[in-house]
Structure formats: C-alpha cells, structure tokens
Amino acid sequence: MNKKNRLRRTMMFLNAQKPTLLKDPFIYGPDSLIFDLEDAVAPEEKDAARFVLAHALKKVDYHNCEKVVRINGIDTPYWKEDIRCAVFAGCDSIRIPKTESAEGVKEVEAEIIKAEQEAGVELGSTLLMAAIESALGVLNLQEICGASPRLFGVALSAGDYTKDLHTVITGTGVELNGARQQMIITARAMNVQCFDTVYTDLDDMDGLRKETQLIHDMGFDGKSIINPRQIPIVHSVYTPSRKDIIFADKVVKEIDEKRAQGIGVFTVDGKMIDVAFYDGAKRTIALAKAAGVYQEVEND
Ligand SMILES: CC(=O)SCCNC(=O)CCNC(=O)[C@H](O)C(C)(C)COP(=O)(O)OP(=O)(O)OC[C@H]1O[C@@H](n2cnc3c(N)ncnc32)[C@H](O)[C@@H]1OP(=O)(O)O
Numbered sequence: 298m299n300k301k302n303r304l305r306r307t308m309m310f311l312n313a314q315k316p317t318l319l320k321d322p323f324i325y326g327p328d329s330l331i332f333d334l335e336d337a338v339a340p341e342e343k344d345a346a347r348f349v350l351a352h353a354l355k356k357v358d359y360h361n362c363e364k365v366v367r368i369n370g371i372d373t374p375y376w377k378e379d380i381r382c383a384v385f386a387g388c389d390s391i392r393i394p395k396t397e398s399a400e401g402v403k404e405v406e407a408e409i410i411k412a413e414q415e416a417g418v419e420l421g422s423t424l425l426m427a428a429i430e431s432a433l434g435v436l437n438l439q440e441i442c443g444a445s446p447r448l449f450g451v452a453l454s455a456g457d458y459t460k461d462l463h464t465v466i467t468g469t470g471v472e473l474n475g476a477r478q479q480m481i482i483t484a485r486a487m488n489v490q491c492f493d494t495v496y497t498d499l500d501d502m503d504g505l506r507k508e509t510q511l512i513h514d515m516g517f518d519g520k521s522i523i524n525p526r527q528i529p530i531v532h533s534v535y536t537p538s539r540k541d542i543i544f545a546d547k548v549v550k551e552i553d554e555k556r557a558q559g560i561g562v563f564t565v566d567g568k569m570i571d572v573a574f575y576d577g578a579k580r581t582i583a584l585a586k587a588a589g590v591y592q593e594v595e596n597d
C-alpha cells in the first residue's frame with residue numbers, strides 16, 4: 298500500500314493544544330492521528346495550540362502513525378496560518394473541515410504549495426482529506442473527490458452534518474445512512490478512501506461495535522475516533538480474521554490454478570467462486586499484511 302492508500306482503520310482526533318495528549322498517543326496504536334486545531338480549540342487559544350503542535354510534530358517520534366492536522370475552516374481567519382504551521386512542522390496530511398466545493402479544496406491546495414515551497418518540503422508530499430459536514434458537501438462530493446491529486450479520502454462528520462439537516466445524532470443511523478451510501482459510492486467511483494464519523498458515546502462500546510460493523514459492511518475504509526478505548530473495537534472489526542485470511546488465500550490460489558486449467562467457476566469450502574471474487578480476496582490479504590496479521594497465519 299502506498300502513502301495515499303495506506304491503512305486507515307482508525308483516525309484518532311486529539312486536541313492539538315494539550316501536551317499530555319500530544320506526547321505519546323502512538324502507544325495506543327491508531328493508524329492515523331488527527332491533531333485538531335478546529336473545534337477542540339477555543340478561538341482565543343488558536344495561536345497557543347499552533348505553537349504547541351509545531352513543537353510536538355518536530356520533536357515527537359509518532360512511529361507508524363500518520364500525522365494529520367485538522368485546520369480551521371476556510372471561512373475563518375485561522376486556516377492559512379494552520380497550514381503554514383503544519384507543513385513547516387512536518388505533518389503528513391491536512392484535513393479540511395466543512396468542505397463544500399472543489400474550489401475550497403483547490404484554495405487549500407494552493408496554500409499548501411506555498412508553504413511547501415517556503416519550508417523546502419518536497420512539493421506534493423503533503424496529502425489532503427476532506428470532511429463532509431453539510432448537505433451541500435454531500436451534493437458536491439464528486440467534484441470534491443476529484444479536486445486534487447493529493448486528496449486521499451473523504452470523511453463524514455456527523456455533528457455538523459446533523460445540525461445542517463435540522464436533526465441530531467440518534468444512534469440508529471437513520472439520519473446518516475443516506476449520506477453514508479452516497480459517500481461510499483462516490484468515493485469508490487473516484488478512487489479515494491472513505492471514512493465514517495466519530496462515535497461520541499464513550500460508554501457505549503456495544504453501540505460503537507455495531508456502528509463500525511455497519512460502516513465496514515457498507516465498504517468504508519475506517520472511522521474517525523475520539524478516544525484510545527475505541528481503537529481495539531474498530532480494529533477488531535477491520536482486521537481480517539484468521540478464517541478470512543485462510544479463505545482468501547485459498548480463493549486466490551484456486552482461481553489461479555483453475556484459470557490455468559480453463560475452469561471459470563467452481564466451489565471453495567462449499568461457496569461458488571469465479572473471477573469476480575479475485576480482487577476482494579487479494580484486498581483481504583493486503584489488509585491482513587498491512588495490519589500485521591498475515592504473517593502469523595502464513596507461519597502456522
Ligand atoms: C465533533 C468533533 O469535532 S470531534 C473532534 C474534536 N474532539 C476531540 O479532539 C476530542 C478528543 N478526545 C478527547 O479529548 C478525550 O478522549 C475526551 C475529552 C473526550 C475524554 O477524555 P477522558 O475522560 O480523559 O478519557 P479517558 O478517561 O478514556 O482517557 C484515558 C487515557 O487516554 C488519554 N486520551 C483520551 N483521549 C485521547 C485522545 N483523543 N488522544 C490521545 N490520548 C487520549 C487520556 O489522556 C488518558 O490518559 P492517561 O491514562 O495517561 O491519563
């Protein structure tokens with residue numbers, strides 16, 4: 298998997314102004330960290346948060362975690378300075394909140410290019426993702442997905458999205474599933490990743506598991522999260538099981554062998570298999586390798 302398509306089962310938000318959170322969040326093992334300069338930081342604290350974040354990004358080794366910075370919206374006075382801070386300090390990606398148009402993504406990209414040039418950072422190395430937080434954002438999703446070659450994915454943001462829809466997060470998904478369905482279809486058609494929103498009830502792990510299973514089965518690549526206690530649950534849903542890996546290996550092997558014998562359709566463990574299942578099995582194996590669990594099964 299390359300940098301754009303890397304494993305992103307969990308993208309964990311943390312308040313960029315809190316040194317206690319910034320110093321060692323990699324120990325919990327999320328795939329990505331989202332350092333938030335937007336809604337977790339009060340307006341009068343934006344400068345202080347940037348200062349703390351820049352220091353952390355320069356000094357802390359975040360190991361394998363992707364370093365994403367959520368900047369403030371492009372309708373605020375803060376976002377350009379957020380980008381400068383993030384790029385100069387060495388972030389991997391920028392998350393644009395409240396994205397509503399391709400023009401918005403292009404504006405952010407232009408500012409990133411300026412910062413990369415000034416900072417002497419490799420041009421094009423800072424990736425982008427867009428959070429969709431309004432009905433207009435959902436309607437303009439296709440142009441947003443195609444707005445920049447840096448854009449690796451889109452994420453639903455339910456807090457602001459439900460506000461725009463004049464509803465609330467109900468826990469049933471009824472208010473979110475229309476957007477989710479449109480997002481995954483568009484993201485796949487445009488070849489970018491797709492992420493679900495945060496689950497805000499930290500005491501309801503059963504609810505988190507059900508929601509994660511739902512978005513996994515819809516095709517999403519992963520989920521934004523807000524707390525380390527949510528990581529094992531999301532990873533357990535997203536990491537292929539031993540049974541999945543063994544079956545995927547068999548499917549790939551059998552399709553290769555049967556194809557050589559001129560056989561198109563056959564069964565594996567009682568299930569009908571043909572070439573349509575090849576890419577899915579390959580994806581399971583790639584996911585298992587990226588999650589570090591493939592080797593264990595292979596070595597048995
Ligand atoms: C709608 C939106 O815009 S969402 C995006 C913006 N929101 C955020 O960034 C919030 C991120 N999350 C948090 O700040 C916190 O998890 C809170 C405030 C929700 C809850 O905090 P707590 O009650 O302290 O959680 P909890 O008791 O589970 O914390 C356990 C440990 O995990 C740490 N921790 C909690 N959340 C995080 C996090 N997001 N990142 C890193 N570490 C964290 C705590 O510091 C604590 O560490 P310690 O044991 O060394 O003291």
Ligand SMILES: O=C([O-])CC(=O)C(=O)O
Binds near residue numbers: 452454456493521
């Ligand atoms: O991206 C998220 O899930 C968090 C967020 O900003 C929102 O819910 O409005």
Ligand SMILES: [Mg+2]
Binds near residue numbers: 336454
């Ligand atoms: Mg939001």
